[in-house]
Amino acid sequence: MASAATHVSFLPPVLTFLSAAVIGVPIFRLIGQSAVLGYLVAGVVIGPFGFSLIAEPETAASVAELGVVLLLFIVGLELQISRLVSMRRDIFGLGTAQLFVCSAALAGVGILMGAKPAASLVIGIALALSATAVALQLLEERGDMGTPYGGRAFAVLLFQDISVVAILALMPLFAASGPSGGDGWLLAALQSTGTVGAAILAVVLVGRYGLNPFFGLLAASGAREVMTAAALLVVLGTAMLMEHVGLSMAMGAFLAGVLLAESNFRHQLEADIEPFRGMLLGLFFMSVGMSIDGGLLKAEWPTLLGATAGAILLKVALVAGLFRLFGSPWLDAVRGGAILAPAGEFAFVLLPAGGELGLVDPAGTRFAVALAALTMLVGPVAAKALDTVLARRPEGPETTPEAIESTEARVLVIGFGRFGQILTQVLLAEGISVTVIDKDVEQIRSASRFGFRIYYGDGTRLDVLRAAGIGRAELLCVCVDDGEAALKIVDIVHEEFASVRTYVRAYDRMHAVELMNRDVDFQLRETVESALAFGRATLEGLGLSAEAATATAEDVRKRDIARLVLQQAGAAPDATFWTRGVSEIKPEPLTEPQRPSRALNAETRGIIGSKTREAATRTLEAPVTQTPAHAAQDAHSDA
Template identity: 40%
Template sequence: MTGFLMLATLFLLAGVIAVPLASRFGLGSVLGYLVAGIVISPMLGWLHVDVTAIQHFAEFGVVMMLFLVGLELEPRMLWQMRSKLLGLGGLQVVVTTLAVAAVGIAFGLYWTIALTLGMVFALSSTAIVLQTLGEKGLLRSEGGQASFSVLLFQDIAVIPMLAFIPLLAMPSLMDAAPAAEHAAEAAHQSFSLVEGRPGWQVALITLAAIAAVIAAGIYLTRPVFRYVAMAGLREIFVATALAFVVGIALLMTAVGLSPALGTFIAGVVLAGSEYRHELESDIDPFRGLLLGLFFMTVGASIDFGLLLDNAVLVIGATLGLMLLKAAVLYVLGWVFGVTGSDRCLFALALAQAGEFGFVLLSFTVANDVIPQSIADIALLIVALSMLLTPGLFIIYDRIVAPRFLDTQQREMDQIQEPGKIIVLGHGRFGGIVARMMRALGKQMVVVDYSSKQLEMLRAFGVQAYYGDATRPDLLHATGIGDAKVLVVAIDNKDQTTEIVQYVRQNFPHVHVVARAFDRIHVYELFNAGAHDIIRETFDSSLRAARSVLEALGLTRPEAEEITDGFAAADQVHMRRLAEKWRPGITAHEDEEFVKNAQAATEELENQVRSIGTKIREAREAAGQTAPIAGHPDTAAAEDSAGDRDPPGYPAPAS
């Protein structure tokens, strides 16, 4: 027990110390975990810890991650990805396998060993890539989606690889090692439903297992989770969710399939379930902890003694492998229409070998396919390539992406008809303003800096121009000198303030309506001279508060009286505080400002409270002893109906 607690404490402390430091310097959590594993590896050796056994346990984090990824997809979305899933993913595995095999043969490896290494190195790290893409918000990008398609196909490709690799066995080429004993031990320790059965039975059992997973997801999960929810105990729901995922993984392993593939299928089936978000929130903490543990075991598994003895070979082979995979991925990305920086992201993200390499290399040694001495070197290459992967993402973030941003900017559009109303930014905020003005037939110039947004708008016949709103020459081209109103609705706080300052100084006759992101931004825009400052979430929050009041029993007029009173009082106090705010000083560190803000808050609360008191007294005078309950669902339906876009109209970009 003491040894287990010491080991758990060691891993937890290493992660807690290393990951925040790595994130602080923009290196990402994965590199932090890997470095933590490297640092504690001498202590693990001193404690005689079986790192490989811990790694196999931690690999379950990958299984959980694929389940959560599946929950984000629907079968329809998966069908839309079929060309990249089969074409891009299939070609990547085949071309990379053959390319690595050709290089291995050129360096004197026997063809069966070279081909097997090609299959091992063709796989990439699902854990590192999806974790990093998710952290950086790149998973939904074109490069992120292409990477996900290839990773999913690779997980599927492991199945035929496990069936094909034993056919390449060459016992005469093996080292003098008890490979047969290892194979027997592995068979003894594993539970299998298909071992020793003829091929047709294996196929039937495998199909039946997949069908059982799909059927359980469709017909069994809802009644089971509904029954468990009756207990009202969160821990029981968590236990049920874990049992569901673990059970699927066990079934997939028993029929010789990838457990990650099985849980991914289950996730896709449950993507439309009402329990989807609850499952995500319950499983995600376990996924995060296990993935962190897995990354640390990868760092700790690096045999630095063997690495130093074969430094030139291992480092050269690792860099050569990553360069070769990146080249193959880049060409395939070009063939399948992955463009610009996304193609570079796709090539760099998948250039490493993956965690399935550890499994396959152990499998190849047990089946007399690869000698132990070569497998040990290959394990180092896999681990080292995974260790270098966060560095590739840093290269993408700091070198590749900025260059594409600079070189791929399109020329600004020529604005033919300047307007009296100018709208800078046609997103979720400026788009609503533009739609209303357009409906009233007002002459207007709309400018946006997103090419994709403009292409979508023009497909629906909406006229908008491409340009950088922060450039004075573009403002002149829009006709700012003769304009009456300027609406600043771009998605950048500092640039919004700069535009307001420039226009107020140079075109004081223009009425400026500016979008504010928060209260401090209101103060900044007030000092910059904006005429009307609109907080982007203020009105919607007032409507939400009104719905809450109606749900508590107030009538619509009573709720509106309170929210209108709150809005009017807040506007007065906001202007008063804006005059007290001092630029360059953090608001909560300015004692005078804090005192004024506290006094304003107390005064506002008293004003709103007095409105509530007036409503209560009016009810009592009318003989109403209890509030008349409204129907919140009806009110919400009335509110949301006004927000719906007309059929066929493009939704503003977020």
């Protein structure tokens, strides 16, 4: 059994990493820079070439690599077939052109500088990739995700994320072709390819036919922490399998994400994985900062700074030219080039992998890693400065069919029970795009026939709402039958997404008043309209004309809403005592009774006693009359 001293020995490095993140990231966010830069600089400060608080960065590297694994898993989750089809021209056209042109140009520069062709190619590809985390953060800060250049930049990043998987898969085979040679190499390559193919086929089959039933069984148990454990099990298990057959862990995580991209549990899985991904990716960036060779930087700083400026300018020029070729105005083209100029996080995966495979010598790996890190430090600052200059120029409106928002739903519906099903039928009839969130497995199965985007998840969780795209939805419909859960959702949305309108199903009259006090845009008690329609049909069955029955039901509607407004204000005579922030509301007649109630048997007289006469007297003393407020309101009521 481990001693207390052994446990305590793990605390200093953990506390160091946490302190560096808590201090460094907010500082960079306050000065308008990306959190990634904060992590990188924090890593430099605490690393061996800073204050040496972490003397051995490699101790954290193996754990930090899980951040990249989880990042690729989430990238796989985003790769729905519909999105790929709608953005296919920019993804596979512009994305392919960017990667090949930039890789070839950067590799050519490396060869001219005297590097070997294999090393130049690996370094060129690594530097041609862009920083997904940095680029997306800058686009979100500017609000440009839905603009034409933002959509094209996202398409390029998406292709790069896809291509990383193929690059990592091919690098071991490419390395094997060098020193072996002859028939022995060919046989080894065929065996390796067969093993890889068999492993991928096994993962695809299990994912296609086993994951959804597996997660459905776990979801039915209602244990949320088991779902989180299962998500990590699938991601890390697939990653380990791919590593075992000679590919990368990132390849396995990416495959797991793609296989779950169309799953009903996608958003819940993304929400469960996100905290681990964020922390581990931050640790990964800090480990990158710690890995920067301070001795190399001091010895060759003119070369490194010159190479950094040259790489950024070359990428901006090449990417801007490709954006222009694909139809972007020159202003958008330059912005897109600046966004994609910094080398990406996968450079710190490809370069060490190339070094381990013997494609890049140790000195070249050290230089390229330092260069990639410097482009990440300098590139976002340059992009922000360029954007400040370009933002002053007027721009005309542009639209593009590949805009990212076109793939998002206009309405987010939480709850697919009997109420939500009828609501979504109306939206479906009008062709409105809808995303539905529900944590009931049976309801998810029922919804599969509607053609909606529907995912397993808990709508009271902020991370699930954010993953489902609430920030881009026009309207939120809360249709859950749990009053407290509905209030919690409203509070979260009003605080975090003030621009989203809230339409809420109310459970009863008191719940409706609480929702009105929270300034929801619309609320409706779940049985009011059906009860009014039922009453109208009853009057017609008793012989009243349809017009008279409708007029009576409408009069009751107006009286009810007038009473509801008074109850919200606390001025209604039926308020008895304070509870949950509103007065307890008891059923009261909206029309003056023609006679007192009468008990028809002894049991009834024992239940109501003299309270019957008191209630009748109170009603006669304070009758409800029609006021102008009656005609000014719409109905939201059942007792």
